[in-house]
Amino acid sequence: xxxxxxxxxxxxxxxxxxxxxxxxxxxxxxxxxxxxxxxxxxxxxxxxxxxxxxxxxxxxxxxxxxxxxxxxxxxxxxxxxxxxxxxxxxxxxxxxxxxxxxxxxxxxxxxxxxxxxxxxxxxxxxxxxxxxxxxxxxxxxxxxxxxxxxxxxxxxxxxxxxxxxxxxxxxxxxxxxxxxxxxxxxxxxxxxxxxxxxxxxxxxxxxxxxxxxxxxxxxxxxxxxxxxxxxxxxxxxxxxxxxxxxxxxxxxxxxxxxxxxxxxxxxxxxxxxxxxxxxx
Amino acid sequence: xxxxxxxxxxxxxxxxxxxxxxxxxxxxxxxxxxxxxxxxxxxxxxxxxxxxxxxxxxxxxxxxxxxxxxxxxxxxxxxxxxxxxxxxxxxxxxxxxxxxxxxxxxxxxxxxxxxxxxxxxxxxxxxxxxxxxxxxxxxxxxxxxxxxxxxxxxxxxxxxxxxxxxxxxxxxxxxxxxxxxxxxxxxxxxxxxxxxxxxxxxxxxxxxxxxxxxxxxxxxxxxxxxxxxxxxxxxxxxxxxxxxxxxxxxxxxxxxxxxxxxxxx
Amino acid sequence: xxxxxxxxxxxxxxxxxxxxxxxxxxxxxxxxxxxxxxxxxxxxxxxxxxxxxxxxxxxxxxxxxxxxxxxxxxxxxxxxxxxxxxxxxxxxxxxxxxxxxxxxxxxxxxxxxxxxxxxxxxxxxxxxxxxxxxxxxxxxxxxxxxxxxxxxxxxxxxxxxxxxxxxxxxxxxxxxxxxxxxxxxxxxxxxxxxxxxxxxxxxxxxxxxxxxxxxxxxxxxxxxxxxxxxxxxxxxxxxxxxxxxxxxxxxxxxxxxxxxxxxxxxxxxxxxxxxxxxxxxxxxxxxxxxxxxxxxxxxxxxxxxxxxxxxxxxxxxxxxxxxxxxxxxxxxxxxxxxxxxxxxxxxxxxxxx
Numbered sequence: 001x002x003x004x005x006x007x008x009x010x011x012x013x014x015x016x017x018x019x020x021x022x023x024x025x026x027x028x029x030x031x032x033x034x035x036x037x038x039x040x041x042x043x044x045x046x047x048x049x050x051x052x053x054x055x056x057x058x059x060x061x062x063x064x065x066x067x068x069x070x071x072x073x074x075x076x077x078x079x080x081x082x083x084x085x086x087x088x089x090x091x092x093x094x095x096x097x098x099x100x101x102x103x104x105x106x107x108x109x110x111x112x113x114x115x116x117x118x119x120x121x122x123x124x125x126x127x128x129x130x131x132x133x134x135x136x137x138x139x140x141x142x143x144x145x146x147x148x149x150x151x152x153x154x155x156x157x158x159x160x161x162x163x164x165x166x167x168x169x170x171x172x173x174x175x176x177x178x179x180x181x182x183x184x185x186x187x188x189x190x191x192x193x194x195x196x197x198x199x200x201x202x203x204x205x206x207x208x209x210x211x212x213x214x215x216x217x218x219x220x221x222x223x224x225x226x227x228x229x230x231x232x233x234x235x236x237x238x239x240x241x242x243x244x245x246x247x248x249x250x251x252x253x254x255x256x257x258x259x260x261x262x263x264x265x266x267x268x269x270x271x272x273x274x275x276x277x278x279x280x
Numbered sequence: 281x282x283x284x285x286x287x288x289x290x291x292x293x294x295x296x297x298x299x300x301x302x303x304x305x306x307x308x309x310x311x312x313x314x315x316x317x318x319x320x321x322x323x324x325x326x327x328x329x330x331x332x333x334x335x336x337x338x339x340x341x342x343x344x345x346x347x348x349x350x351x352x353x354x355x356x357x358x359x360x361x362x363x364x365x366x367x368x369x370x371x372x373x374x375x376x377x378x379x380x381x382x383x384x385x386x387x388x389x390x391x392x393x394x395x396x397x398x399x400x401x402x403x404x405x406x407x408x409x410x411x412x413x414x415x416x417x418x419x420x421x422x423x424x425x426x427x428x429x430x431x432x433x434x435x436x437x438x439x440x441x442x443x444x445x446x447x448x449x450x451x452x453x454x455x456x457x458x459x460x461x462x463x464x465x466x467x468x469x470x471x472x473x474x475x476x477x478x479x480x481x482x483x484x485x486x487x488x489x490x491x492x493x494x495x496x497x498x499x500x501x502x503x504x505x506x507x508x509x510x511x512x513x514x515x516x517x518x519x520x521x522x523x524x525x526x527x528x529x530x531x532x533x534x535x536x537x538x539x540x541x542x543x544x545x
Numbered sequence: 546x547x548x549x550x551x552x553x554x555x556x557x558x559x560x561x562x563x564x565x566x567x568x569x570x571x572x573x574x575x576x577x578x579x580x581x582x583x584x585x586x587x588x589x590x591x592x593x594x595x596x597x598x599x600x601x602x603x604x605x606x607x608x609x610x611x612x613x614x615x616x617x618x619x620x621x622x623x624x625x626x627x628x629x630x631x632x633x634x635x636x637x638x639x640x641x642x643x644x645x646x647x648x649x650x651x652x653x654x655x656x657x658x659x660x661x662x663x664x665x666x667x668x669x670x671x672x673x674x675x676x677x678x679x680x681x682x683x684x685x686x687x688x689x690x691x692x693x694x695x696x697x698x699x700x701x702x703x704x705x706x707x708x709x710x711x712x713x714x715x716x717x718x719x720x721x722x723x724x725x726x727x728x729x730x731x732x733x734x735x736x737x738x739x740x741x742x743x744x745x746x747x748x749x750x751x752x753x754x755x756x757x758x759x760x761x762x763x764x765x766x767x768x769x770x771x772x773x774x775x776x777x778x779x780x781x782x783x784x785x786x787x788x789x790x791x792x793x794x795x796x797x798x799x800x801x802x803x804x805x806x807x808x809x810x811x812x813x814x815x816x817x818x819x820x821x822x823x824x825x826x827x828x829x830x831x832x833x834x835x836x837x838x839x840x841x842x843x844x845x846x847x848x849x850x851x852x853x854x855x856x857x858x859x860x861x862x863x864x865x866x867x868x869x870x871x872x873x874x875x876x877x878x879x880x881x882x883x884x885x886x887x888x889x890x891x892x893x894x895x896x897x898x
Contacts, residue, residue, distance in 0.1 A: 003365035115301025175630035184647035216388030
């Protein structure tokens with residue numbers, strides 16, 4: 001049967017419900033907005049100029065990508081070893097650990113962020129515990145900070161990293177480890193020269209997923225960052241649902257979309273060049 | 281290679297990190313006080329009874345259930361034929377088609393949210409259940425597609441030829457051979473789609489109205505104003521619901537396989 | 546003293562006895578095959594020699610050195626794995642150089658030895674490629690070069706040809722034999738393929754259910770199998786069951802046959818015995834010269850030869866005949882069979898065979 005006929009229903013849905021809305025948002029971003037007149041159907045680059053000439057927006061974009069980068073680094077540092085250990089566990093411990101590591105992915109981000117709010121607040125679990133132990137005299141502020149957002153986002157994102165690395169590890173032929181051992185390699189050498197390089201594609205693709213999801217995350221920065229620590233997604237939300245300046249919000253969103261796509265494409269290019277011939 | 285002491289300590293710490301925010305929500309929901317306290321000084325089910333006095337949350341829960349079911353069904357029905365076409369055929373435009381159907385994963389959800397808002401409001405569909413369901417279907421189709429694709433590519437293509445050679449009509453081949461072979465992927469895709477829709481916030485928050493508010497949106501709005509033990513008890517119910525679904529999925533399909541999206545290893 | 550000595554090796558996995566009291570000596574430079582069906586313990590034996598499995602009891606000595614307690618990485622053995630286990634992220638040259646790096650061989654010497662190893666396996670022109678870009682046969686050679694470059698005291702080959710298709714496998718058999726002889730390295734091959742074992746090795750050790758069944762040169766093992774299992778596993782064989790009545794052999798259906806005298810101490814001195822007869826030793830003859838006559842039940846053409854199944858008074862016999870280019874008896878035809886009595890092997894019947 002014709003593949004396009006089989007795909008036609010889904011294709012129609014995507015055409016109407018994805019392609020058209022995205023194009024409309026793109027067009028919207030060129031319109032202007034009046035406080036009393038609402039959306040004016042003019043056509044110009046003024047929204048983009050407004051965003052690109054205002055330090056306020058640079059700060060927001062800068063913060064967003066800095067947070068995403070920090071989350072990615074943390075996920076690499078803690079997610080990669082977890083995937084290695086997972087790979088080497090015995091079957092039943094592994095199945096329990098899989099539930100613990102991957103299960104939270106199925107719990108709503110709102111609920112998980114609520115948990116972090118309870119942990120990170122000035123009167124929260126962590127501060128109370130540290131003060132009870134006498135390690136802190138006054139609470140260490142973690143709510144409404146970028147640091148707090150990073151920690152909570154790392155929790156949300158790290159399962160993706162573990163999954164990506166673990167998938168790469170499962171594609172490895174375990175005999176390569178035995179081969180390295182028979183050639184005289186020590187455990188640390190085997191890890192550094194045989195296991196880690198083979199896991200590298202997983203680490204790189206996991207990093208890309210974590211980075212792009214973090215850069216466009218909304219719920220966690222919104223609840224932990226509050227009104228003060230804004231990121232791109234929360235700014236777009238405010239423009240749409242509070243200020244009602246939809247064209248400006250659309251322009252910010254389009255810039256985010258383009259930035260994320262550019263980073264993805266560049267990253268994939270670099271990775272492909274790096275591993276040409278190795279992992280097809 | 282076996283795991284050493286460092287690995288064991290790391291694993292335990294990692295488990296604590298993963299479970300702490302969820303555990304703490306569950307713990308504080310059992311407080312008898314009117315504010316969040318950890319650990320609760322006295323245990324009570326007070327805030328679970330309080331849910332019954334807040335029909336907003338119950339309504340939102342029902343909306344989310346219905347939404348998850350309808351959008352997952354819609355996504356699955358549309359994706360299975362597309363997945364079969366993409367998974368089997370070598371045709372021009374195959375990669376483009378696959379990239380298109382997976383693209384909602386790449387586009388930032390906030391961009392999707394405002395685009396749906398703009399589109400639906402132009403047609404006066406904003407806030408309707410049907411509008412919400414169709415938008416959710418778009419977002420969750422990539423999850424269904426990945427699992428259906430894994431099943432299709434993991435299927436031995438000659439079993440279809442074998443059934444044709446035994447005299448089966450195309451419809452019989454689909455119903456008695458193809459569909460059973462890809463059922464694990466379809467069921468897994470449906471469940472993952474349901475959960476994704478059930479948990480979805482960023483798109484929904486733009487396109488709900490008070491009568492179609494989903495549970496995550498209701499929780500989000502409440503938490504943005506105030507964190508009280510009520511949201512903790514509602515969240516705990518949601519966690520419990522997820523855990524039950526998760527354990528069923530893990531038994532049926534394997535949680536790792538569901539989330540990695542690989543049918544065969 | 547032998548170069549490699551396996552001395553009463555045993556390995557149990559829980560209640561399962563994988564290898565039972567297995568002893569084998571290998572001389573320096575010799576090529577020995579461990580041959581047997583899957584599950585016979587041959588791979589476990591190799592794993593113990595390599596150091597990946599600890600023997601339950603028994604010792605392994607290599608060049609006079611006891612290997613018990615020596616870590617796999619310190620044994621200095623070259624191993625070619627069934628999956629080749631090439632490092633996918635390294636080029637061919639890097640793969641081969643890995644073992645040299647571990648031995649801190651650097652600079653010119655490293656380069657020279659990599660070049661020599663690749664030369665030996667005829668792959669010098671592919672040094673810069675990655676394993677994914679190579680064919681199965683080429684990967685196999687890289688794996689060999691990587692194992693040989695460290696000048697191992699012993700080369701272990703774990704079903705090295707099983708992932709290749711039939712034609713390539715035959716080519717690689719010749720190649721493997723040449724490389725092994727050029728390198729002069731003592732080699733132990735584990736295989737379930739009797740042709741491979743016979744083509745490659747100086748000596749074959751046939752294993753069955755964790756024990757050594759027979760140990761002999763290929764020709765010897767084929768010609769004079771000492772057990773029913775060895776005779777059936779190495780090539781095709783007809784089994785004629787019966788017993789000796791005085792000097793004469795009588796089949797269980799009462800047919801008398803001329804047969805070699807049973808060994809005084811071995812099988813057939815008393816009780817049931819089995820005569821093993823290779824299908825290619827049975828000749829089609831005139832009725833007057835026949836040992837037995839029978840009817841062709843089935844006939845299969847195999848290109849270079851014909852295979853017949855003939856129903857005779859001594860049981861159904863397999864007969865092979867070289868294809869001489871002329872017509873052969875059809876199914877249903879009566880044929881007359883004969884063989885020289887000294888081609889019969891007298892064996893103790895085995896329940897398992």
